[in-house]
Amino acid sequence: MTALDSVLAKCRSENRAALIAYIPAGFPSKQGCHKVIQVLADAGVDAIEIGFPYSDPVMDGPVIQEAADISLQGGTQASDVFAALKTASDTGVASVVMTYWNPIERYGVERFAASISDNGGSGVITPDLTIEESKGWLEATASNSINPIYVVAPSTKDARLAHVTSVTGGFIYAASSMGVTGTRETVSIDAKDLVSRIRKVSQLPVCVGLGVSTREQARSLAAYADGVIVGSAFIKLLLNSKDEQSGLDAVSHLAKELALGVREGR
Amino acid sequence: METFDVLGHFGQYGGRFVPEALIGALEELEAVHNQTQQDPAFLAELAELHRTYTGRPSIITEAKRFSEHAGGARIFLKREDLNHTGSHKINNVLGQALLTKRMGKKRIIAETGAGQHGVAAATAAALMGLECVVYMGEEDTRRQSLNVARMKLLGAEVVAVTSGSKTLKDAINEAMRDWVTNVHDTHYMLGTVAGPHPFPTMVRDFHKIIGEESREQMLELTGRLPDAVLACIGGGSNAIGIFNAFIPDTDVRLIGLEAGGHGVETGRHAATITGGTPGVLHGTRSYVLQDENGQTVESHSISAGLDYPGVGPEHAYLHDLGRAEYRAINDDAAMNAFALLSKTEGIIPAIETAHALAGALVIGNELGPKANLLINLSGRGDKDVQTAAQYFGIPL
Numbered sequence: 289m290t291a292l293d294s295v296l297a298k299c300r301s302e303n304r305a306a307l308i309a310y311i312p313a314g315f316p317s318k319q320g321c322h323k324v325i326q327v328l329a330d331a332g333v334d335a336i337e338i339g340f341p342y343s344d345p346v347m348d349g350p351v352i353q354e355a356a357d358i359s360l361q362g363g364t365q366a367s368d369v370f371a372a373l374k375t376a377s378d379t380g381v382a383s384v385v386m387t388y389w390n391p392i393e394r395y396g397v398e399r400f401a402a403s404i405s406d407n408g409g410s411g412v413i414t415p416d417l418t419i420e421e422s423k424g425w426l427e428a429t430a431s432n433s434i435n436p437i438y439v440v441a442p443s444t445k446d447a448r449l450a451h452v453t454s455v456t457g458g459f460i461y462a463a464s465s466m467g468v469t470g471t472r473e474t475v476s477i478d479a480k481d482l483v484s485r486i487r488k489v490s491q492l493p494v495c496v497g498l499g500v501s502t503r504e505q506a507r508s509l510a511a512y513a514d515g516v517i518v519g520s521a522f523i524k525l526l527l528n529s530k531d532e533q534s535g536l537d538a539v540s541h542l543a544k545e546l547a548l549g550v551r552e553g554r
Numbered sequence: 555m556e557t558f559d560v561l562g563h564f565g566q567y568g569g570r571f572v573p574e575a576l577i578g579a580l581e582e583l584e585a586v587h588n589q590t591q592q593d594p595a596f597l598a599e600l601a602e603l604h605r606t607y608t609g610r611p612s613i614i615t616e617a618k619r620f621s622e623h624a625g626g627a628r629i630f631l632k633r634e635d636l637n638h639t640g641s642h643k644i645n646n647v648l649g650q651a652l653l654t655k656r657m658g659k660k661r662i663i664a665e666t667g668a669g670q671h672g673v674a675a676a677t678a679a680a681l682m683g684l685e686c687v688v689y690m691g692e693e694d695t696r697r698q699s700l701n702v703a704r705m706k707l708l709g710a711e712v713v714a715v716t717s718g719s720k721t722l723k724d725a726i727n728e729a730m731r732d733w734v735t736n737v738h739d740t741h742y743m744l745g746t747v748a749g750p751h752p753f754p755t756m757v758r759d760f761h762k763i764i765g766e767e768s769r770e771q772m773l774e775l776t777g778r779l780p781d782a783v784l785a786c787i788g789g790g791s792n793a794i795g796i797f798n799a800f801i802p803d804t805d806v807r808l809i810g811l812e813a814g815g816h817g818v819e820t821g822r823h824a825a826t827i828t829g830g831t832p833g834v835l836h837g838t839r840s841y842v843l844q845d846e847n848g849q850t851v852e853s854h855s856i857s858a859g860l861d862y863p864g865v866g867p868e869h870a871y872l873h874d875l876g877r878a879e880y881r882a883i884n885d886d887a888a889m890n891a892f893a894l895l896s897k898t899e900g901i902i903p904a905i906e907t908a909h910a911l912a913g914a915l916v917i918g919n920e921l922g923p924k925a926n927l928l929i930n931l932s933g934r935g936d937k938d939v940q941t942a943a944q945y946f947g948i949p950l
Contacts, residue, residue, distance in 0.1 A: 343849040344723065344835065346730040347573050353717055365847050389571050390834040394848030416571050416837075420561050441575035443737065448577065466575055467735040 290435055292382040292410035292458045295334050296493040296514060305510035305550040307332070308495060309543060310386065310519030312339035313372040314364030315355045316526045316535065321368075322375045324526070327536050329379035331543030336376040337413060337517070340369045340387035347388075347415045349470030351520040354527060366395050370407045377408025384437065384458070386413040392425070401428035411435025411458045419452055426455055437461055442478035446485060453490035459515060460486055464498045470520045472499030475509060483512055501542075503549035510553025518546055562751020565874060567867035570750040572837045576730075579737045584752040586656050591759060596656075600649055604763070607681070608637050608644050611767045614775065615931075619898035620911075624918025627925040630780065631901070632768045632796060634932050641904065641933030642764060642792045643674035647743060649760035651678035654741040661685040661740045665729045667694055667722035667788070668859035668906065669701025670933055671745030676710035678743075686710040689728045691721035694858050701937055719852045722862045726836050746789025747866035750837030754866050761795025768928060769799045776926055782807040782917055785930040786909040787880065788824070788860035790869045792932035797878060807879065810869060811913035813855035814882030824853035825882035826865040827873050840867040856885040856941065857905040859933075887912040889945050892935065904933030905941065 299306040309328045315321055328336055341356035341364050348356070369385060376383035385404060392400045392414070404412055411434045417425060419438070429436040435458030440449055443466060453460055462483055465476035479496050486494050495515030500506060501524075506516045522539050529535030562568045562584075570580065590596040604610035613636065617629040634642040647664075654662055662684050666672030672688040679686035688705055692714040695702050705712050718724035726749075733742040747754045747761075765783075772780050783800050785793035787810040800806045815823035823829055826841045833842035835850060843851040843863035855861040872878035892908035894915075895901055903911060907930075914929050921927075935942070943950050 343718065344727050346727050346836075347734065349731070350717075357718075360849065390842070390844070391848035393834060394844065394846070415573055418570050418572065418574070418577065421569050421571060421839075439574055441573065443578045444574050445578060448574075452574065463573075463575065466737065468731045 290410035290433065290458065291377065292335060292384060292435055295382040296459060299334060300493065300514065303554055305513055305553055306334040306495065306515035307506070307547050307550045308335045308337060308515050308517045309333045309522060310337040310339060310517065311522060312341045312352070312355045312359050313369040314341060314359035314362050315523070316358065316532065318362055318364070318368060320532055321372050323536055324539060325372060325376045326379060327540045328543050329376070329381045331540045332547035333381060333543055335382035335384065337384050337386045338369055338372045338376060340385055340391050342388045342391060345388065347468055349468040349520065351523050351527065352469050355523045366391065370403050373404065373409045374407040382410050384409055384411045384413060384435070386415070389414055389417045397424050398428045401432040401434060404434050405432040409434065411437050413437040413439065413461055415439045419455055422455065429457065439463055440482070440486065442466055442482050446489070449486060450489040453486060453492060456492060459493040459495045460490060461517070462486060462494050462496045462513070464496050467498065469498055471501040471524065475499050475505050479509065480512055503545040506546045506549030507552045510550045516546070516550050562755060564868045564871035567839050567870040568751060568754055569839055570837060571834045571839065572750045573734060575734050576737060576750070580750055580752065582657060583653070583756070586653055587752055587756045590653065590656065596652065600652060603648050608648065610637070610763065612636055614768060614771045617895070617899050620895055621918070623894060624915045625921070626923030627918035627921055627927050629914055629918065630772065630775070630926065630928045631931040632764060632928060634764060634792065634930060635903065635934035639674045639677050640936065641670045641674070642761060642795060643671045643745060644677070645763060645795065646745065646757050646760040646791065647674040647678040650741070650743045651682045651684065654684060655682060657741065659739055659741045661736070662743045663687045663689065663729050663732050663740055664743045664745060665689050665722065665725040666745065667725070667861055668857065669694070669698040669705070669937060670859060672710070672712070673701050673704050673708070675743050675745070676705040676708035679710060680708045687732070688712050689715050689725040689732070691719070691725050692716050693720040694722065697858050697941065698937060723850065746791040747794045747868060748789045748836060748838055748840065748864055754838065754868055757791055758794045758798060758868065761791055762798040764792070764795035764930060765797060765799030768796060772928055779803055779806050780928040781921060781925040782809055783928045784809045784811060784910045784913050784917065786860060786906050786932065787812045787865060787869065788862050788906065789864065790866035792930050794866060794868055796930040801877065808872065808877065809913060809917060810878055810880045811883045811909045812880055813857055813860035813909060814884040815854040817884055818882045822854040823882065824855040824861050824863065826863060827869060827880040828882045832870070835864040838867050840870040841865050856888065856945070857909065859904065859906040860909065881913060883909040883912045889942070891915060892942060893946065901931070902935035903931060904935050905938045907932045
């Protein structure tokens with residue numbers, strides 16, 4: 289049982305949804321990233337996803353693309369991702385890495401899974417790894433006792449949902465709508481339908497991401513999802529702030545609002 | 555030789571590395587492609603389009619004066635440059651446009667580097683009444699402004715991509731983002747033998763006519779198979795197209811010429827097999843230009859169409875098997891061959907294609923006067939006049 293499993297079980301026992309925050313390693317700077325993680329943990333998030341910035345992020349909208357560019361220009365390496373992961377797990381929240389597949393393959397599949405575990409991480413979200421290509425990865429995550437977390441979409445058919453969820457650990461990442469990451473005015477009604485279809489094939493917690501940026505959105509998702517994932521909204525605040533401290537303050541404020549939101553849904 | 559399994563693998567290469575959101579569309583595409591490859595009515599419709607619209611079969615021209623510079627080896631040019639729209643790309647887009655209609659989709663998106671695939675996609679869309687959006691790196695819209703105008707005249711919308719390196723790889727990223735969002739009514743008309751399964755197989759199937767025609771034509775012209783078949787490699791579609799029919803003919807050498815840019819040793823090149831390592835990019839496992847963290851490294855080539863840090867997975871497989879050879883041709887050698895073919899044969903080739911011609915000069919000298927070389931003349935060079943004039947110092 290990973291720290292992530294425990295946190296999600298605890299949230300379930302409290303009859304509320306979990307709040308999961310995403311921040312890329314090395315953003316807004318190598319040191320700044322560690323401060324953001326501390327602020328998020330202090331504000332009451334339940335789990336933190338550390339993004340591995342990648343040169344070709346096809347699932348990401350302009351906000352996360354810009355953050356990844358800034359991070360890579362700052363020289364972010366795999367070691368920085370693991371350092372950020374350790375900072376997150378040291379705060380006491382559950383921590384995972386979210387990464388496109390190629391950096392894992394390049395680092396070494398078994399070695400990557402071992403480094404996640406060594407730095408207190410609970411698992412890895414792999415948005416472009418299909419289950420058909422997952423054999424080695426599932427062996428590595430199992431032998432290192434971490435959660436392989438897969439993303440499913442509104443277009444995923446029922447039969448495939450059953451397949452994907454059967455190999456997933458930790459939680460199922462439900463993409464709220466068809467499209468890339470980024471804040472949206474409204475979270476699509478597709479999300480509710482997708483979550484209920486997942487419930488029919490899996491007992492695992494289901495967390496919803498893509499497009500969430502406000503307390504109201506968090507509240508409405510928390511009514512039926514086990515967790516709410518927020519990324520671009522935090523990054524936007526950091527990109528638009530005039531200095532580091534005002535960015536951290538804005539992140540703290542939003543995280544506290546969202547933490548209230550996930551407790552108001554039911 | 556059937557080289558892929560049901561998951562679209564070529565040995566350890568190929569496969570599908572994409573968001574779940576795209577799986578349904580890829581499965582539908584694979585099913586429709588498999589079905590239509592067995593459907594005589596579909597194949598007849600495509601063949602008729604090729605006869606009356608593309609201008610197939612394309613002819614073979616023997617390049618006698620050019621041969622004098624290639625150690626006297628006989629050099630035969632498969633004239634894909636004479637196809638409608640000026641390159642081999644039309645073979646693929648007509649096939650995919652017919653599939654788009656079969657799937658009931660109304661909109662196509664495409665990426666383009668040099669603009670050849672974008673122009674071909676816009677052409678097929680115009681012919682079949684489909685909406686068309688072409689993603690093109692901002693850098694390339696400047697290098698290839700003539701093709702941008704052509705696409706607009708054909709009724710396509712051209713989106714200049716400003717993310718990342720602003721070239722072909724970023725245009726593919728942006729097209730994939732569009733596809734993930736609009737997959738319900740949109741087909742992604744990928745222009746090369748890369749990307750997730752079924753693209754490498756499907757695009758090959760639409761281009762294999764190049765090799766099938768030229769194999770017969772060579773037998774008719776010379777009474778035997780060529781000693782070597784040469785083609786330039788960016789993503790590798792024209793090369794797979796001409797190689798495919800010769801793969802079982804193990805005495806025929808298959809040689810792919812990659813873009814060596816300023817020289818593979820300088821790091822400023824696009825020779826993915828020669829200078830890259832296995833990795834995953836744009837949905838498929840193949841050779842990739844990448845750093846030690848798995849980040850894609852920017853490629854460099856004078857040819858916008860070869861300026862891509864990946865390569866089709868079947869080429870990676872043919873390379874590892876030893877069935878095909880891959881060599882790098884630097885910018886200067888390619889431009890030398892570009893000028894030479896223009897002056898000795900009256901044919902201005904695309905700069906992409908000039909890499910294969912430069913390879914022919916080298917291989918011809920290695921093999922000597924008894925050798926017959928077949929070169930895929932994949933595209934014409936009208937679009938490159940500006941680049942070439944700049945390179946050779948011709949005032950415009």
